Amino acid sequence: MSLTTPLFASFGGAIEFIFSPQASNVTGGKTVGGIDQVIELTFDQLEVTVLALLLAIVIALPAGLYFGHRGKGELLAIGLGNTGRAIPELGLIALMAAVIGVGLFNLTVALAILGIPPILVNTFVGVREVDRSTVEAARGMGMTQFEVIRKVEAPMAVTSIFTGIRTAAIGIVATATIAPLAGVATLGEFILGENVYGTNGVVAGAIVVALLALALEFSLAGLQRLLTSKGLKLRRT
Amino acid sequence: MASLAALPLAAAGEVGEGFFRDRTTRPCQASSSHLFCWDWAREHIDRYGTPALQQLELVAISVVLGFLIAFTLALIAHRRRWLRPPLLAGTGILYAIPSISFFLLLLPITGRSRLTAIIALSAYTLQIIYRNVTVGLDNVPASAKDSARGMGMTDRQILWRVELPLALPEIIGGLRIATVSTIAIATLAVFAGAGGLGPLILNGPNLHFPTTIVMVIAIVVVMALTFDAILLAIQYFATPWRRARSS
Numbered sequence: 206m207s208l209t210t211p212l213f214a215s216f217g218g219a220i221e222f223i224f225s226p227q228a229s230n231v232t233g234g235k236t237v238g239g240i241d242q243v244i245e246l247t248f249d250q251l252e253v254t255v256l257a258l259l260l261a262i263v264i265a266l267p268a269g270l271y272f273g274h275r276g277k278g279e280l281l282a283i284g285l286g287n288t289g290r291a292i293p294e295l296g297l298i299a300l301m302a303a304v305i306g307v308g309l310f311n312l313t314v315a316l317a318i319l320g321i322p323p324i325l326v327n328t329f330v331g332v333r334e335v336d337r338s339t340v341e342a343a344r345g346m347g348m349t350q351f352e353v354i355r356k357v358e359a360p361m362a363v364t365s366i367f368t369g370i371r372t373a374a375i376g377i378v379a380t381a382t383i384a385p386l387a388g389v390a391t392l393g394e395f396i397l398g399e400n401v402y403g404t405n406g407v408v409a410g411a412i413v414v415a416l417l418a419l420a421l422e423f424s425l426a427g428l429q430r431l432l433t434s435k436g437l438k439l440r441r442t
Numbered sequence: 443m444a445s446l447a448a449l450p451l452a453a454a455g456e457v458g459e460g461f462f463r464d465r466t467t468r469p470c471q472a473s474s475s476h477l478f479c480w481d482w483a484r485e486h487i488d489r490y491g492t493p494a495l496q497q498l499e500l501v502a503i504s505v506v507l508g509f510l511i512a513f514t515l516a517l518i519a520h521r522r523r524w525l526r527p528p529l530l531a532g533t534g535i536l537y538a539i540p541s542i543s544f545f546l547l548l549l550p551i552t553g554r555s556r557l558t559a560i561i562a563l564s565a566y567t568l569q570i571i572y573r574n575v576t577v578g579l580d581n582v583p584a585s586a587k588d589s590a591r592g593m594g595m596t597d598r599q600i601l602w603r604v605e606l607p608l609a610l611p612e613i614i615g616g617l618r619i620a621t622v623s624t625i626a627i628a629t630l631a632v633f634a635g636a637g638g639l640g641p642l643i644l645n646g647p648n649l650h651f652p653t654t655i656v657m658v659i660a661i662v663v664v665m666a667l668t669f670d671a672i673l674l675a676i677q678y679f680a681t682p683w684r685r686a687r688s689s
Contacts, residue, residue, distance in 0.1 A: 215550035290622045291666035293629035296659035299643045303652045304477060379540030396546060396633070404549075411546035415539045422538040 219408035229401055237402050238395075243413055250391035250417060254378045256313045261320030261373055266366070269328025273362070274354050282329045289322025294380040298387050307388030315387070316380055320373035327372070331365025332358045360434045367429040374425055378418045382410075392417070479653045490639070494661050497638035500631055501624045504560050508567030509617060515568075516575035517601070529572065537569035541627050545634035554635025563628060567620040574616025578609030611684070614677040618670050625666040629658070 221227070226239030272278040301315040335358050343357045359366070382393040395402045395410030402410070512533070519525045544562035552558045582605045590604045606613075632640030639658045678685070 287622060287667065287670060288663065290619065291626050291663045291670075293626045293639075293659060293662045295629045295632075295640055295643055296655055296662065300652060300655045300659065303655060375538050375540075379542065382540055382542050393542075396542065407546055408550060411543040414543040415547065418538050418540050418543070419535060422534070 215404065215408060218405035219412055222402070222405040222409040223413065227403070227405065229403065231401055238406055238409065243392075243409070246390060246392045246394055247413060247417055249389070250378070250381050250384070250393075250414070251421075253309065253312060253316065253384060253389060253391065254374070254381050254421070256309075257316030257377050257381070258320055258370070258374050260313060260317035261324055261377070262370065264317070265321045265324035265369075265373075266328055269325045269366075269369075270332060270354050270359060273329040273332025274350070274358060276333065278329075279333075282326050286322050286326035289319070289326075292319070294319060294376070295383060298380065298383055302387040309389050312381075312384055312387045312389045316377045319380055320377050323372040323376070324366070324369040327365045327369025328362065331362030331369075334365070335361045361437065363429070363433050363437070367425065367432075371422060371425050371429075374421055375418065378421055379414075382414050477652050478656050482653050483657055490642070490657060490661055493637060493639045493642060494665065496636075497625070497628045497631070497640075497662075498665060500556065500559050500563065500636060500638060501621065501628050504563035504628075505567055505617070505621050505624055507560065508564035508620060509571050511564070512568045512571035513575055513613075516572050516579065519576065520579050520601075526576070530569075533569035533572050536565040539565075541566055542630050542633050545630070548634070556634075556636045559628070559631040559634040559636035559638075562634065563624055563631070566627065567624055570620045570623070571613075571616045574612045574619075575609065578612030578616075579605055581612065582608045607681070610681050611677060614673055614680075618673045621669050621673060622666045625669065626662055629662060 222238040223243050224240050226236035226242075229235070229237040269282075272282060297315055297319065298312070301311055305311050332354075339361070340353060340357060343353045348356065381391050382396060384391040385393045385397050392410050392414050395406040396414070399407050515529055515533075519529050541562055544565065545558055548558045548561055552561065586604055586608060587600055590600045595603065628638055629640045629643070631638045632644050639662060642654055642658055
């Protein structure tokens, strides 16, 4: 009993922090937490995540489709993927804050940099794995290069492309948690500001961040199902 | 951060040996535009050894633990296919939860400890390894399994002598991705109170001293790519038949 009581007390306090404002001993009488602040910071984190993800997609998707279509740059793509995975998020955000400066724009760019490698590599691999005879058949039907990419290669690579986008989204939303280090308020505010928000705030932040990440993951999985062509779904079952 | 202004603005050339040994001063901070101060890095490189090893230890334990669990799950799902969707979804959820969040959610249960970091990091590797082992086993040609059966092998013999060796490239591929990403993510283990290289970035005035940050990034990337190369070499020597086929 004595072992489990503090455990539930801590999670209970965090849940309380999410729904109703609490007194803080450093803000001079002002309350912290509560559902309004939680919703506001959740939207802040979602905003920077979506901006960065869109920027990463706009850059990496066309590049992956092009290089996959041409069958060029395999070593470059794989090397980029490996190095991208090896970059510590905390280091990247701190370096950006220290060298380039803080702010929403810089943060978006830094987060997009984290998202580019998985999208680029998975798009590239997905397009490369499209059956060459299918591509030849499309050419035989008189499709232009652009049509081959748009109507054949991209739809058939959609599973791989979405694997990349979902990996990127998971990395970006997770890293957006430490955005307060770069001067942008997100749910990380609760996590990094333990002296203001207390332990309850830290655990509350962790709970909401986890829920936000899962919501994003499920939304992208749903979007993937919508965008997968009916013919491909039939083939798989 | 406030301590930045108090630093002495001495040029590197004007000071004697004792100055560099005194770890409280940083000559390069005189010009904040310096991205990387070689003198400081050379002088303080020994500071990074212990945290780097600490981070590697966390990763090694987490990846081995994650591999044992994911590999077992994949073998179970190999025979009982109905287990596949729930296992994929379950490991997917563990993968999607941001590590920093995972660390902090464990705090009320396991406290600020290495155990907290190890649980969260191995949970993160499950999906990557599980998916690769499953794909590897699925890609084994039916003809290879039929031949093995024709030679009189039992299911268990087929699994260990035919299917798993043929799936080795995918399995090691998963291990490589898991190892490289975990080495990078373990920098966040500072939030679990488990040490590693993260504290060097997060604590003290270093948040505005790029040299430390560049050093940490460089060490992490080099460690990750080194272990990637080691695993690639293991795959190369463990699958001699692939070389025979390609030559």
